[in-house]
Amino acid sequence: MTHLRRRATTLLRRDTVAFTVPVALAALLTAAGPATAAGPAGAAGVGDPYFPLAGNGGYHVSHYDLTLRYDPGSRHLDGKAVLTARATRPLARFDLDFQGLKVTGLTVDHVKAAHRREGQELVVTPRRALREGERFQVTVTYQGIPGPVTDPDGSLDGWIPTDDGAFVAGEPQGAMTWFPANNHPLDKSSYDFTITVPEDRAAVANGVLLGRRTTHGLTTFRWRQTEPMAAYLATATVGKFQVKQYTTREGLKVYDAVDPREAAAAAPVVGQLPAVLEWESALFGPYPFRAAGSIVDHAPNVGYALETQSRPLYDRAPDLSTLVHESAHQWFGDSVSLTSWKDIWLNEGFAVYTEWLYAEQHGGSTAQKSFDALYARPATDGLWEFPPGDPGSGANIFGTPVYARGAMTLHALRTAVGDRAFFRILRAWAAAHRYGHGTTAQFERLAERESGQDLGTLFRTWLYGRGKPGKP
Numbered sequence: 001m002t003h004l005r006r007r008a009t010t011l012l013r014r015d016t017v018a019f020t021v022p023v024a025l026a027a028l029l030t031a032a033g034p035a036t037a038a039g040p041a042g043a044a045g046v047g048d049p050y051f052p053l054a055g056n057g058g059y060h061v062s063h064y065d066l067t068l069r070y071d072p073g074s075r076h077l078d079g080k081a082v083l084t085a086r087a088t089r090p091l092a093r094f095d096l097d098f099q100g101l102k103v104t105g106l107t108v109d110h111v112k113a114a115h116r117r118e119g120q121e122l123v124v125t126p127r128r129a130l131r132e133g134e135r136f137q138v139t140v141t142y143q144g145i146p147g148p149v150t151d152p153d154g155s156l157d158g159w160i161p162t163d164d165g166a167f168v169a170g171e172p173q174g175a176m177t178w179f180p181a182n183n184h185p186l187d188k189s190s191y192d193f194t195i196t197v198p199e200d201r202a203a204v205a206n207g208v209l210l211g212r213r214t215t216h217g218l219t220t221f222r223w224r225q226t227e228p229m230a231a232y233l234a235t236a237t238v239g240k241f242q243v244k245q246y247t248t249r250e251g252l253k254v255y256d257a258v259d260p261r262e263a264a265a266a267a268p269v270v271g272q273l274p275a276v277l278e279w280e281s282a283l284f285g286p287y288p289f290r291a292a293g294s295i296v297d298h299a300p301n302v303g304y305a306l307e308t309q310s311r312p313l314y315d316r317a318p319d320l321s322t323l324v325h326e327s328a329h330q331w332f333g334d335s336v337s338l339t340s341w342k343d344i345w346l347n348e349g350f351a352v353y354t355e356w357l358y359a360e361q362h363g364g365s366t367a368q369k370s371f372d373a374l375y376a377r378p379a380t381d382g383l384w385e386f387p388p389g390d391p392g393s394g395a396n397i398f399g400t401p402v403y404a405r406g407a408m409t410l411h412a413l414r415t416a417v418g419d420r421a422f423f424r425i426l427r428a429w430a431a432a433h434r435y436g437h438g439t440t441a442q443f444e445r446l447a448e449r450e451s452g453q454d455l456g457t458l459f460r461t462w463l464y465g466r467g468k469p470g471k472p
Helices: 023-029 260-270 273-284 320-328 345-361 367-375 400-417 419-432 440-451 456-464
Strands: 059-071 076-087 094-097 102-108 114-118 121-125 135-144 148-150 156-162 165-169 188-198 202-204 208-215 218-230 237-239 242-247 253-258 291-296
Touching (some): 102 121, 188 202, 202 218, 202 253, 208 253, 253 260, 253 273, 260 291, 260 320, 273 320, 273 345, 320 345, 345 367, 345 400, 345 440, 367 400, 400 419, 400 440, 400 456, 419 440
Parallel strands (some): 059 188, 253 291
Antiparallel strands (some): 059 076, 076 135, 094 121, 102 135, 148 156, 156 165, 165 237, 208 218
């Protein structure tokens, strides 16, 4: 994510994919809730320290099939979500994250299931208990007027209405405002989207556009995201857009959707996307997805951009550093996902440092100068308010230390190990955890292995030390 008004950087801001759930993550997804008279229940959350009710225990969703119909005039949404899942433990009951919209029907394996609401949890009790390892399908129909959630830092995410549609950005909680989900980065899935809107609007989601059809004044768009994706990275943004489609020389299918009010300012930047992705691929390894592009909306009250998978979402025309930032997230944050929101520096610090590298290699300031400018800030500056490896709460995960001091950590690492080892570390990280998850501890071990150095003091100082560190 890049904050524009509250900018946290200090630079200029229905084919189901089969994939393995790592053992450590499977243990979390298996987490049990309290036993019931009917049998064991899945946990209401995966135990994230900052968002304890995010995600759900007891099952893994391999695929979401979402069918939506949205009327921007009335702001009414009709939805049908079909979740294909596997029980990771015996389940007499399980939860879905879903807030605000009215459930009009719910079945498990085509049999009506009991359900009730408990805050953001939709608690489902199937007609019969599910066995460990059993595959099952949950179908939820729902309707209503969706709206965003307010995050601990006061920003909005989820389904955010605009004057011509909706800006749909789900980090960290907002996916549950428009579809029932296992809403934590631990659970990644493939997606199909079928979205119907008035014929003068476009509906833009993740992945590849399979087709569109207009009839009786309505247009239906079909999208497919094949590679695994965390729920917060899904989008179904609706608006009046100028659309450009093309295929790059590397074979990426690019779909750009730009609000006409932002077109003049956006064109020079969005047009550089293929070159930016080519440059980032040279640094980090092959681009992780089949599709790319940009969604440039006119949503001045949102205040940020988001790395929605394969097609970043901007609330206004981005500058080049913001495009570079959100594109870097396709590797760091989207392909390689978090296991806990506490580790968000692995997303944001890496994306900011990519901005530094881009400037350094394209005639701008060196990364060292960017580091030095930040380090010159006094010890009382907000940059040193908390350590990036331990922000302390959900209110801090988009704060300046996560972004800027996270980038400084990477520069301190680069300075310690040298360029050859440093860039080998970045490529190895992206390759080893491609389509999966990573933790700070895993990154530290990889950096030590690739560099042959003991880096414990460096990481303790820059990621976990309180106050302003001594200069490396």
